[in-house]
Amino acid sequence: MFSLYKKELQSYFYSAFAYIICALFLLAFSLEFANGISNIVTPKYTFSFSNIFYNNFFYFIFLIPVLTMRSFAEERKSGTETLLLSSPISIPKIVFGKFLAIATVFLLMITLSFVYPLITALLGQVYLSSLICSYIGFVSIGLLCISIGMLMSSLTDNPIIAAVTGEGAMIVLLFLDRFSQSDMIQSIPLLKSVFSIFSTQTRFNMFSIGIIRLNDLVFFFTSIAVVLAWVVIVNARRRWNRG
Amino acid sequence: MVEIKNLTKRFGTITAVNDLSFTVSDNEILGFLGPNGAGKTTTMNMITGCLPPTSGTIIVNGFDISNNPMEAKKSIGYLPEIPPLYTDMKVYEYLKFVAGIKAVPRSKRNEQIKLVMDRLKINDVSKRIIKNLSKGYKQRVGFAQALIGDPKILILDEPTVGLDPNQILEVRKLIKDLKKDHAIILCSHILQEISAVCDKALIIAKGELKALDTLKNLSDRVSSNIALTITIDGDKVKIIDIFNNTKSILDYTEITSDKPNAYAFKLELANDDARKQTIAKLISEDCSILEVQTDQANLEQVFVKLTKQPSKKRTIYDVFDDIEKNIDSDENKEA
Structure with missing residues (x-):
């Protein structure tokens, strides 16, 4: 599995792929950061990293499918899937190896954003507790999005379609939050409780105000596990259907 | 096995x-x-x-x-029709990756990759990116991949x-x-x-x-008969007459000859003796033989013959056809 992980990482960093994604992410973050600073003069505005993270959430969520689109679709397109399937490596290991590699690229992306709190710390003060919690929330949501993106990639043999359906899934993920807060859903207690389970933004808000709730962590951990298991099933099933 | x-x-x-x-x-x-x-x-x-x-x-x-x-x-070492290459990797890295997923012990990887690269003569491209290799080299890298893991x-x-x-x-x-x-x-x-x-x-x-x-x-x-391609210079009517009168010639067909004033035939003979007889007879009748070639039934003929055979398994349509035939013959009887 380590070989596969290493190969996946190589494929991200040998092409311009990972660098462009990181650059885009940093661009979005920089703009939000600059925006935050320039707003400080308004008396109502409080400059906080939680806010910047929250606004960034809407940008970076759309970067993830681009990162994951190639994971399975590309293997099928170029015929390298047969190499993996005919090698003594099980499908869960393939899926997990790929997930780890993408997660590594993602973590690197996040690590690069440490530069902003660092600049702030040099010239002002950073509340470490809330910053760390924001990062935990950010990483959790990111990993969930990665697993969803991989699922979309494993459903097709065209990376472009994988990216587009991945973006669609991200829109649904964002929409679920809005929908759960709509008056209609709020007025029906049963639906309200069901939808609030899937509301990722509310969970992120909890992290960003510095509260780590066990149920949020459990939610992210289990949903990542469920989606990855789904990816394994889709890949195993495809072998039966392939014509 | x-x-x-x-x-x-x-x-x-x-x-x-x-x-x-x-x-x-x-x-x-x-x-x-x-x-x-x-x-x-x-x-x-x-x-x-x-x-x-x-x-x-x-x-x-x-x-x-x-x-x-x-x-x-x-x-199992498998070389599929399209070699499964990660085109943005270098040849050596790619083979190392394959050794990894094929569970070759870490200590033996380098040695084995070297051996395989020697066998397929891809040493000179080991540091090149697969994308930039020619088709032949790509095919050989694909073959090398199949040999890894022994x-x-x-x-x-x-x-x-x-x-x-x-x-x-x-x-x-x-x-x-x-x-x-x-x-x-x-x-x-x-x-x-x-x-x-x-x-x-x-x-x-x-x-x-x-x-x-x-x-x-x-x-x-495919065939136990002997097939002969023969090119003859002489009177065509006389030649055909000889063919018709020789019993051991089972069949003959005329084919176009690339030589002027000569005729070419494909003969099917019953046995080895027939070849001698036919040639002797042709010479005795004043025909000059320009070329004789014995055609052995080759794999190509076997292939064509066997793959064009109808399927042994009956489909539902065959059954329908049979029923239809039976009905037709019954109707004929009644009439």
């Missing part, structure tokens, strides 16, 4: 492989022949565990591929596609070399290749086994 019993694969209503059984023993090269869409690649994919069979068993090196896939896959069984799907004539000869020699300690299944529709390299050949068409035998037996199967 590969043992295949009653292998069947269906995709919905289409039966791609139908009740196929064969074995390949160690130190043997089996040629796998069939027209396009005969189910060759599907069979290969099933043997290598890429595709699960609908029914039947595949035993590779003593392990059932369905029940014990990890052990079985360790003893598998007991090699499954090669058209290994010489895209190679130049010299390389083709080298690769064929390599395959023959590999025979010493491997069981090899060679899939190709280049018939010369099969006859140059293989011990046995298996012919399938429409997913069904048509023949499985040594090459010689296959050739004998």
Whole structure:
């Protein structure tokens, strides 16, 4: 599995792929950061990293499918899937190896954003507790999005379609939050409780105000596990259907 | 050793492989022949565990591929039709990756990669990016990949596609070399290749086994008669007259001759003596023979003959046809 992980990482960093994604992410973050600073003069505005993270959430969520689109679709397109399937490596290991590699690229992306709190710390003060919690929330949501993106990639043999359906899934993920807060859903207690389970933004808000709730962590951990298991099933099933 | 019993694969209503059984023993090269869409690649994919069979068993090196896939896959090296290359990697890195996923012990990886690169003569491109290699080199890197992990069984799907004539000869020699300690299944529709390299050949068409035998037996199967191509300078009417009057000539057809004032015929003779008799008779009748060539039934004829045979298995439409015929004949009787 380590070989596969290493190969996946190589494929991200040998092409311009990972660098462009990181650059885009940093661009979005920089703009939000600059925006935050320039707003400080308004008396109502409080400059906080939680806010910047929250606004960034809407940008970076759309970067993830681009990162994951190639994971399975590309293997099928170029015929390298047969190499993996005919090698003594099980499908869960393939899926997990790929997930780890993408997660590594993602973590690197996040690590690069440490530069902003660092600049702030040099010239002002950073509340470490809330910053760390924001990062935990950010990483959790990111990993969930990665697993969803991989699922979309494993459903097709065209990376472009994988990216587009991945973006669609991200829109649904964002929409679920809005929908759960709509008056209609709020007025029906049963639906309200069901939808609030899937509301990722509310969970992120909890992290960003510095509260780590066990149920949020459990939610992210289990949903990542469920989606990855789904990816394994889709890949195993495809072998039966392939014509 | 590969043992295949009653292998069947269906995709919905289409039966791609139908009740196929064969074995390949160690130190043997089996040629796998069939027209396009005969189910060759599907069979290969099933043997290598890429595709699960609908029914039947595949035993590779003593392990059932369905029940014990990890052990079985360790003893298989597979070169698919399209070499499975990660084109943005360098050759050496790629082979190292393959060694990794094929569970080659870390200490043996470098040594084994070196050996394989020597065998396929890709040392000079080991640091180049696969994307930039020519088709022939890519094909050889794909072949190298199949040899990594020192598998007991090699499954090669058209290994010489895209190679130049010299390389083709080298690769064929390599395959023959590999025979010493491997069981090899060679899939190709280049018939010369099969006859140059293989011990046995298996012919399938429409997913069904048509023949499985040594090459010689296959050739004998098509025809025991002797075929002769003969070019004669002389009076055409007289020649045909001779042909008609010689009993041992079973059949003759005229073919176009590339020589002026000469006629060419394809003769089918009953036995060896008939050849002598015919030639002697032609000479005694003042015909000058310009060229004589004995045509041996080759693999190509076997292939054409066997793959054009109708399917043994009856479909529902055959049954309908039979019923219709029966009804027709009953009506005729009544009339």
